[in-house]
Amino acid sequence: MFRFIIRRLLFGILVLWLVTTTVFCLLHISPTPVEKMIAGPRASAATVALIRHNLGLDRPFLVQYWSFLKDTFTGDLGYSYVTQAKVSSIIADRLPATLWLVLGAAVLWFVGGITTGVLSATKARSLLDRTSTGFVLLGLSIPPFLMALLLPFLFIHEIGITWFQTGQYVSPFEDPTLFLQRMILPWLALAFLIVATYTRLTRGSMMDVLGEDYIRTARAKGLSERRVIYRHGLRAALTPIVTQFGVDIGALIGSTIVTEKVFGLQGIGQLVYNSIVKGDTPVILGVTLLTALFVVVANLIVDIGYSFLDPRVRVD
Amino acid sequence: MSLLEVTDLKVSFNTSDGVVQAVRGMTFSIDRGKTLGIVGESGSGKSVSTQTLMGLTPGAKVSGQALFEGQDLLSMTPDQLRRIRGPQISMIFQDPLSSLHPLYKVGWQIVEMIRAHEPNVSKADARKRAVELLGMVGIPQPDRRVDDYPHQFSGGMRQRAMIAMALALNPKLIIADEPTTALDATVQAQILDLMLRLQREFDTALIMITHDLGVIADLADDVLVMYAGKPVEQTDRRSLYYRSHHPYSAGLLRSIPSGAGGRGGRLIPIPGQPPSLISPPSGCSFHPRCPYVMDTCRVDEPPLREVAAGHGSACWLPKDALGLGPEAEQLRESAVAEGRTEVGA
Numbered sequence: 240m241f242r243f244i245i246r247r248l249l250f251g252i253l254v255l256w257l258v259t260t261t262v263f264c265l266l267h268i269s270p271t272p273v274e275k276m277i278a279g280p281r282a283s284a285a286t287v288a289l290i291r292h293n294l295g296l297d298r299p300f301l302v303q304y305w306s307f308l309k310d311t312f313t314g315d316l317g318y319s320y321v322t323q324a325k326v327s328s329i330i331a332d333r334l335p336a337t338l339w340l341v342l343g344a345a346v347l348w349f350v351g352g353i354t355t356g357v358l359s360a361t362k363a364r365s366l367l368d369r370t371s372t373g374f375v376l377l378g379l380s381i382p383p384f385l386m387a388l389l390l391p392f393l394f395i396h397e398i399g400i401t402w403f404q405t406g407q408y409v410s411p412f413e414d415p416t417l418f419l420q421r422m423i424l425p426w427l428a429l430a431f432l433i434v435a436t437y438t439r440l441t442r443g444s445m446m447d448v449l450g451e452d453y454i455r456t457a458r459a460k461g462l463s464e465r466r467v468i469y470r471h472g473l474r475a476a477l478t479p480i481v482t483q484f485g486v487d488i489g490a491l492i493g494s495t496i497v498t499e500k501v502f503g504l505q506g507i508g509q510l511v512y513n514s515i516v517k518g519d520t521p522v523i524l525g526v527t528l529l530t531a532l533f534v535v536v537a538n539l540i541v542d543i544g545y546s547f548l549d550p551r552v553r554v555d
Numbered sequence: 556m557s558l559l560e561v562t563d564l565k566v567s568f569n570t571s572d573g574v575v576q577a578v579r580g581m582t583f584s585i586d587r588g589k590t591l592g593i594v595g596e597s598g599s600g601k602s603v604s605t606q607t608l609m610g611l612t613p614g615a616k617v618s619g620q621a622l623f624e625g626q627d628l629l630s631m632t633p634d635q636l637r638r639i640r641g642p643q644i645s646m647i648f649q650d651p652l653s654s655l656h657p658l659y660k661v662g663w664q665i666v667e668m669i670r671a672h673e674p675n676v677s678k679a680d681a682r683k684r685a686v687e688l689l690g691m692v693g694i695p696q697p698d699r700r701v702d703d704y705p706h707q708f709s710g711g712m713r714q715r716a717m718i719a720m721a722l723a724l725n726p727k728l729i730i731a732d733e734p735t736t737a738l739d740a741t742v743q744a745q746i747l748d749l750m751l752r753l754q755r756e757f758d759t760a761l762i763m764i765t766h767d768l769g770v771i772a773d774l775a776d777d778v779l780v781m782y783a784g785k786p787v788e789q790t791d792r793r794s795l796y797y798r799s800h801h802p803y804s805a806g807l808l809r810s811i812p813s814g815a816g817g818r819g820g821r822l823i824p825i826p827g828q829p830p831s832l833i834s835p836p837s838g839c840s841f842h843p844r845c846p847y848v849m850d851t852c853r854v855d856e857p858p859l860r861e862v863a864a865g866h867g868s869a870c871w872l873p874k875d876a877l878g879l880g881p882e883a884e885q886l887r888e889s890a891v892a893e894g895r896t897e898v899g900a
């Protein structure tokens with residue numbers, strides 16, 4: 240078990256190193272050299288050379304690579320071309336909004352997906368199954384921007400729940416009520432896009448499991464149907480779902496651009512959008528590294544969690 | 556009153572290919588403490604019939620009656636039936652590798668069953684009982700193995716654990732559905748011995764399902780031979796081994812290696828394939844494979860009639876053609892030659 244975790248940890252570090260190296264190469268093969276971009280088109284050759292020296296770009300390639308690695312792993316991601324601020328503090332500023340968005344939505348889609356999935360698996364071909372399948376298709380087929388536009392329109396204007404708001408991100412530690420008011424619709428919008436996948440995943444996984452011999456044993460033992468379905472069925476069906484869940488959460492940090500943009504949340508997604516528009520390479524690459532970190536960590540948690548969920552993979 | 560009395564049980568499934576008539580009229584009974592062997596080839600309806608009694612065949616269309624201590628299992632509510640499963644009737648299944656939940660400890664699975672029916676028993680007491688049960692079925696160091704997961708048990712040990720579970724609530728009837736088929740020969744013998752010993756100890760009635768007559772040679776009181784969803788011969792064990800009537804039973808006897816009818820220990824399989832259960836053959840359903848087939852056999856279905864006291868057979872051959880001996884064989888051959896039938900006999 241311990242060796243298993245160490246192995247996964249080393250693998251995670253390897254992945255991060257590869258991503259960092261790729262990012263380093265990208266920085267150095269950009270068509271306009273970095274010093275020229277910072278100095279601007281009209282700067283003199285002397286200024287460009289000075290900036291080049293200040294940034295350490297006149298050092299040997301491998302030395303630069305080594306210091307880049309060191310900086311990255313200590314959290315120093317360089318400076319923005321646009322605002323000259325530290326990339327790490329720009330990201331740290333924006334991270335809470337995105338983290339809260341993803342985590343809140345994740346709870347919704349996980350619980351929602353499993354509930355509808357189990358119901359439609361146990362009542363296959365019933366009205367409920369058909370209805371939830373309908374919603375699944377709807378969720379899968381609506382483009383994200385439309386979903387984000389639709390929900391405020393539906394809930395605030397049509398149904399008239401004015402308690403819901405749209406607007407900038409507010410920290411839950413400053414104003415918990417306003418936080419909830421502003422986050423609920425983005426959560427719903429994001430969750431609705433993804434919940435469909437979990438309904439289908441749960442339904443499929445449950446249908447497979449409910450046909451297993453050990454489910455028949457559970458029934459033959461005289462357990463209640465509820466216990467058979469949840470304690471025996473869902474417990475076994477959960478493993479692939481949890482795996483997917485970890486991977487999705489990790490990958491979602493950095494790909495919530497549309498939802499953040501439409502709802503006006505100042506998160507990582509918006510940051511990426513603005514940086515791409517302005518060509519702020521260090522910020523884009525910083526977010527790339529951060530996303531990689533999240534994916535690696537999420538996978539690590541999933542792998543370790545998996546071995547707790549399933550005694551058969553506990554290798555010692 | 557018998558412990559279990561099944562009358563004209565019929566089970567069918569609607570499938571996209573048509574209606575599968577898995578069980579087409581089955582009548583039998585079993586007394587307290589006795590053993591009934593149900594034998595037949597794969598697909599003859601052994602599992603479906605017994606699982607239907609326990610309400611474990613969702614989607615099946617069921618008719619008939621199954622009186623367990625006078626109460627009809629087939630017309631019980633799901634909740635009534637749930638209370639029968641475990642404390643009254645328990646089951647052991649064919650594949651011990653897949654019959655235990657892979658994610659829960661073996662002991663936990665036994666404890667769960669005890670506490671589902673006896674909620675007043677504390678966890679600690681239920682666990683103590685699980686350890687005792689595991690010890691009784693021959694699991695070494697049961698106090699340690701009780702916390703193992705199924706994958707840490709061998710196939711034979713898992714089947715022992717299933718037996719322990721089946722005995723946990725001291726049921727009146729155990730249905731064992733090919734409990735040794737998935738195990739290798741030496742383990743098979745051990746498991747059968749164990750079941751026999753425990754059955755006597757607990758005075759439990761046992762329905763032993765198998766496709767191998769050799770398995771029940773030593774332990775069944777009565778035997779029911781199934782073919783295409785129907786019983787074709789029904790008698791006590793001795794009569795079946797020495798004075799069988801139905802050609803299908805004879806075929807099964809010949810296919811036992813070195814069994815009662817085996818010739819020089821060689822296994823003679825029954826030629827041909829089991830019939831379709833969507834459109835079973837006309838007349839006697841065994842006629843396409845029967846070496847003695849006569850004209851009537853293709854048209855009229857033979858009823859299960861008494862060929863000797865307490866010995867029923869569904870075959871048109873002369874009643875006194877019993878056993879595999881030369882005299883009986885001669886009787887059968889002359890019957891076939893004349894195309895003679897025994898209608899109304």
Ligand SMILES: Nc1ncnc2c1ncn2[C@@H]1O[C@H](COP(=O)(O)OP(=O)(O)OP(=O)(O)O)[C@@H](O)[C@H]1O
Nearest residue numbers: 568575577596597598599600601602603604766832
């Ligand atoms: N749920 C179902 N839907 C449709 N057909 C079924 C279903 N369950 C069983 N059957 C069919 O019923 C027939 C009897 O099956 P059953 O499992 O009782 O055979 P068996 O005698 O136990 O055979 P085996 O020795 O292989 O276990 C088979 O033809 C099988 O295909």
Ligand code: SF4
Nearest residue numbers: 839842845852870871
């Ligand atoms: S009734 Fe006819 S076909 Fe059927 S088993 Fe007897 S002899 Fe064979």
Ligand SMILES: [Mg+2]
Nearest residue numbers: 601602603732
């Ligand atoms: Mg079977």
